[in-house]
Amino acid sequence: MATYIVLLGPPGVGKGTQAKILSEKTGLAHISSGDLFRENLKNETDLGKLAKSYMDKGELVPDDVTIAMIKDRLSRADCKAGAILDGFPRTPVQADALQKLLVSLNGDVNVVPFITADPKILIERLSGRWTCKAQGHIYNEKFNPPKVAGKCDIDGSELYQRDDDKAETVTNRIKVYLEQTTPLIDYYRAQKKLIEIDGMQPIEKVTDKLLSAIKN
Ligand code: AP5
Ligand code: MG
Secondary structure, eight states: OOEEEEEBOOTTSSHHHHHHHHHHHHOOEEEEHHHHHHHHHHTTOHHHHHHHHHHTTTOOOOHHHHHHHHHHHHTSGGGTTEEEEESOOOSHHHHHHHHHHHHHTTOOEEEEEEEEOOHHHHHHHHHTEEEETTTOOEEETTTBOOSSTTBOTTTOOBEEOOGGGSHHHHHHHHHHIIIIITHHHHHHHHTTOEEEEETTSOHHHHHHHHHHHHHO
C-alpha cells in the first residue's frame, strides 16, 4: 500500500523545506500545490493565469481546479509508492476529496505532521526567503543562507524572491490560513493522524522529528 503524508502548517513554517528533504530521504514524491501553480504560471497556462489572480492577493485558488490539479499529479508514475503533500489539502472540501481520491488509489493519509511556529517568526522567514529557479531549493538570507548570495548551492541556478512574500500579501496569507485551513487540525486530530512538530527548532532538528513521526 502506498504511503501518503500531509504536511500541515502556516505559510513560512517550513513545509517546502522539509518536504524536499523528506522526499530525498524516503523516495516518496514531493507534491507542492503552490509549486504546481507557479509552474503553470511560468508556462502561461490557463490554470496559471487563473491561479495568479488569487495568489497575488494571498487568497486560495478555488477548490475544484486545485483538486483536479492534484488528482492529475497523484496519478503519475512517480507517485506509485506514495507522496508527501505540501500545501494540499487546505480546506475541508479538499481534505474530503483527497480521502476519496486515495481510496481509488488503494491508499489513505497515513500521518499528518502539523508544524507550528510563532506567528512573528513566519513573517521574518518569508521576507528573507530565496528560492532556486531550477528546482525550488529554499534558502533564507538570515537562517539558511546560500554559500554564494543569489546562487543555489545545489544546482548553481539563480535565486528569486516570491511575489507573494510582500508584507501585505503575507499578512493576508496568514489570515486565510487561520480562517480556512486551521479546521483541518481538528479534522485530522479526530482521525488520530495528527502529530504536532515544533517548527521553531533548527531545520535539521525538525527533519529528525518528522522522520521519527513518519516511521512510527
Ligand atoms: P504555497 O506555495 O503553498 O505557500 P504557503 O502555504 O503560504 O507556504 P510557503 O511556501 O510560503 O511556506 P513553507 O511552509 O513552504 O515554508 P518554506 O519551507 O518555504 O502557496 C502559495 C499560494 O498558492 C497560496 O497563497 C494560494 O494562493 C495558492 N495555493 C497553494 N496551495 C493551495 C491549495 N491547496 N488550495 C488553494 N490555493 C492554494 O520556509 C520559509 C522560509 O523559512 C525559508 O526561507 C526557509 O529557509 C526558512 N526556514 C524553514 N524552516 C526553518 C527553520 N526550522 N528555522 C529557520 N528558518 C527556516
Ligand atoms: Mg512552500
